[in-house]
Amino acid sequence: MIRNYFSVITRSALSMIGTVIALVGFVLFVTLFLIQNMGFRGGPYLGIITYLLLPAVVVAGLTLVPIGIWRQTKKERVAVEHGEPVPNLPVIDMNKPRTRKALAAFGVMSLIGLVVLAVGTYKGVEYMESVEFCGLACHTVMQPEYTAHQRSPHSRVACAECHIGAGADWFVKSKISGSWQLIAVAFNLYPTPIPTPVHNLRPARETCEQCHLPTKFTGDKLKVRVHYAEDEQNTELHTVLMMKVGGQHGRGASGIHWHVAPGVKVRFLSDPSREKIYDIEMTGVDGKVKLFKNEEAPADAEWRQMDCVDCHNRPTHVYREPANEIDNSMDQGTIDKTLPFIKREGLRAVQVEYPSHEAARAGIAADIAAFYAQNYPDLAKSKADAIAQTGKTLGDVYSWNVFPAMKVTWDTYPNHIGHKQSPGCFRCHDKKHATEDGEKITKKCDTCHSLLADEEPDPAILYQMAGEEPPAPGEAGTPPLDETGT
Numbered sequence: 001m002i003r004n005y006f007s008v009i010t011r012s013a014l015s016m017i018g019t020v021i022a023l024v025g026f027v028l029f030v031t032l033f034l035i036q037n038m039g040f041r042g043g044p045y046l047g048i049i050t051y052l053l054l055p056a057v058v059v060a061g062l063t064l065v066p067i068g069i070w071r072q073t074k075k076e077r078v079a080v081e082h083g084e085p086v087p088n089l090p091v092i093d094m095n096k097p098r099t100r101k102a103l104a105a106f107g108v109m110s111l112i113g114l115v116v117l118a119v120g121t122y123k124g125v126e127y128m129e130s131v132e133f134c135g136l137a138c139h140t141v142m143q144p145e146y147t148a149h150q151r152s153p154h155s156r157v158a159c160a161e162c163h164i165g166a167g168a169d170w171f172v173k174s175k176i177s178g179s180w181q182l183i184a185v186a187f188n189l190y191p192t193p194i195p196t197p198v199h200n201l202r203p204a205r206e207t208c209e210q211c212h213l214p215t216k217f218t219g220d221k222l223k224v225r226v227h228y229a230e231d232e233q234n235t236e237l238h239t240v241l242m243m244k245v246g247g248q249h250g251r252g253a254s255g256i257h258w259h260v261a262p263g264v265k266v267r268f269l270s271d272p273s274r275e276k277i278y279d280i281e282m283t284g285v286d287g288k289v290k291l292f293k294n295e296e297a298p299a300d301a302e303w304r305q306m307d308c309v310d311c312h313n314r315p316t317h318v319y320r321e322p323a324n325e326i327d328n329s330m331d332q333g334t335i336d337k338t339l340p341f342i343k344r345e346g347l348r349a350v351q352v353e354y355p356s357h358e359a360a361r362a363g364i365a366a367d368i369a370a371f372y373a374q375n376y377p378d379l380a381k382s383k384a385d386a387i388a389q390t391g392k393t394l395g396d397v398y399s400w401n402v403f404p405a406m407k408v409t410w411d412t413y414p415n416h417i418g419h420k421q422s423p424g425c426f427r428c429h430d431k432k433h434a435t436e437d438g439e440k441i442t443k444k445c446d447t448c449h450s451l452l453a454d455e456e457p458d459p460a461i462l463y464q465m466a467g468e469e470p471p472a473p474g475e476a477g478t479p480p481l482d483e484t485g486t
């Protein structure tokens with residue numbers, strides 16, 4: 001019986017093809033499986049291929065075998081009924097040197113073929129995980145995220161590191177949503193702008209914490225910010241903040257990273273956008289549980305355990321505010337800060353709506369040129385180059401943050417770090433959330449930072465940090481910014 005089947009398999013082309021497919025799939029599976037188990041760190045797509053695609057290939061190959069057998073036996077039955085001879089199998093005679101050579105050649109060729117196939121699969125997978133593939137394969141759709149990613153501290157971190165991560169269960173999830181995304185892009189079904197928060201984002205413990213150990217960043221962090229006023233001189237102002245990042249201290253925890261310190265658990269009930277927060281439940285290091293309540297939550301509110309991305313919701317897709325972008329560019333010199341009223345005019349120009357980046361670049365440059373031609377005609381001639389460069393930078397500022405094709409504009413994706421661009425920390429720290437005993441979540445300014453200078457032209461603290469004498473009152477100085485190292 002078994003011999004009979006074996007001979008049928010080898011007589012049916014379909015069964016033979018099925019066998020080869022199943023064998024190739026199996027060998028590839030074993031190779032990739034071994035590579036990954038030898039400690040080679042393959043990314044998520046390698047897992048998808050190894051554990052989903054190749055087994056599917058093996059199963060598909062194996063199903064072809066019985067189909068082939070069934071078709072072959074039917075054909076032979078018909079042949080016998082018509083009195084025709086059933087063809088014999090070819091004889092492989094190993095005594096003939098030609099046959100031996102042919103077999104050896106076949107073996108070598110198959111081996112080379114398998115190696116090429118394995119390398120090819122690996123390379124293909126590597127490409128699918130790259131930032132270029134994720135960010136550029138469907139250009140318009142991912143353009144905002146890709147642009148922001150390229151300018152962020154995480155520009156060297158692949159999209160898949162945060163969006164998929166390692167481990168078999170998430171391969172499956174991301175594969176399912178990945179196929180849906182392909183369909184959505186192909187048929188123009190995706191929403192504009194792409195909604196946030198990402199509800200099936202993997203817990204930060206399994207993504208961010210692969211690189212950032214929550215116990216390894218403690219202590220304070222100094223921030224020196226340069227702002228420019230909207231007056232004719234674009235007066236330079238400095239804000240100096242000491243951020244109390246904190247975290248774990250011995251067995252306790254304090255400061256900003258208290259929320260994610262070992263032993264602490266904060267859960268909250270919010271609307272799906274997570275912008276409005278209702279109940280907050282906290283478990284301290286001592287194990288005590290407190291419930292803070294504000295107004296009554298609507299029916300669609302959801303509970304969530306707070307993790308890194310509830311504060312760092314824009315670790316890499318950072319869309320800045322217009323004032324922030326222009327301040328940075330003035331500080332870096334790509335916008336000429338000696339041009340009168342450039343802060344005010346720049347702010348106005350980049351907040352005009354345009355249908356595309358090309359239209360914005362042309363429109364903004366013309367807008368700025370026209371302002372100086374009209375109000376400062378001499379300057380418009382003597383500083384024509386600086387004005388053109390400034391117009392170009394303002395065009396960049398617009399194109400980095402506003403994406404008309406995806407309906408992404410200045411305030412589409414607010415940042416939750418701080419409380420300026422959006423309520424951010426003040427979603428909870430608003431002195432309105434209270435326990436039954438009337439204990440409130442604090443809003444005291446020095447809980448989170450010491451404000452060492454608030455938009456001051458010449459803050460004494462900058463001189464002190466550099467070990468210099470501050471200028472006498474009423475005297476203008478140049479704050480020693482570089483010496484502070486920020």
Ligand code: HEC
Binds near residue numbers: 154
């Ligand atoms: C450092 C981690 C990290 C990297 C790297 C990263 N993302 Fe994200 N991404 C996030 C987080 C966190 C959110 C969602 C924040 C939320 O849910 O509030 C997000 C949200 C998104 C969104 C939803 C829209 C939005 O802006 O909220 C898209 C689309 C997206 N990412 C695509 C990408 C692409 C494409 C890349 C690579 C070019 C990438 N991401 C790289 C962490 C990352």
Ligand code: HEC
Binds near residue numbers: 161204208211212308
């Ligand atoms: C693959 C490793 C990796 C992953 C995953 C990762 N990061 Fe980072 N992150 C880095 C590196 C490297 C830097 C430092 C970049 C630098 O200093 O230029 C960094 C910097 C940061 C900073 C400081 C940024 C600044 O302005 O100085 C924050 C905050 C941060 N990451 C948060 C996150 C969060 C939140 C996540 C998860 C959504 C995450 N990271 C995931 C590697 C990673």
Ligand code: HEC
Binds near residue numbers: 209306
């Ligand atoms: C309660 C909000 C909050 C949570 C939760 C939070 N962070 Fe932060 N984190 C901050 C703030 C605020 C800063 C201060 C720096 C700043 O303003 O950019 C910061 C700073 C950092 C820095 C830079 C530290 C330095 O000294 O340069 C890293 C890295 C970082 N966080 C990673 C994480 C990771 C990883 C998690 C999750 C385990 C996390 N954070 C959870 C609010 C938070």
Ligand code: HEC
Binds near residue numbers: 425447
């Ligand atoms: C719950 C924590 C928290 C509380 C309370 C808080 N802040 Fe802040 N504040 C932040 C964080 C986080 C940032 C952002 C730092 C950054 O931009 O990286 C910030 C930034 C600032 C800035 C700098 C803005 C800039 O970009 O120049 C000022 C000014 C400021 N806060 C003032 C205050 C004042 C005044 C109070 C008291 C009413 C206060 N803050 C209370 C967390 C807090």
Ligand code: HEC
Binds near residue numbers: 255259266267417
């Ligand atoms: C989901 C609600 C929630 C959000 C959002 C939130 N916090 Fe908190 N935070 C709490 C709770 C609850 C406590 C504990 C009660 C208290 O100390 O008032 C707390 C305590 C703190 C403490 C004191 C920790 C200690 O004991 O030393 C700091 C500092 C702090 N938060 C900073 C921030 C900053 C900065 C942000 C924004 C980047 C932020 N928090 C966002 C809920 C939140």
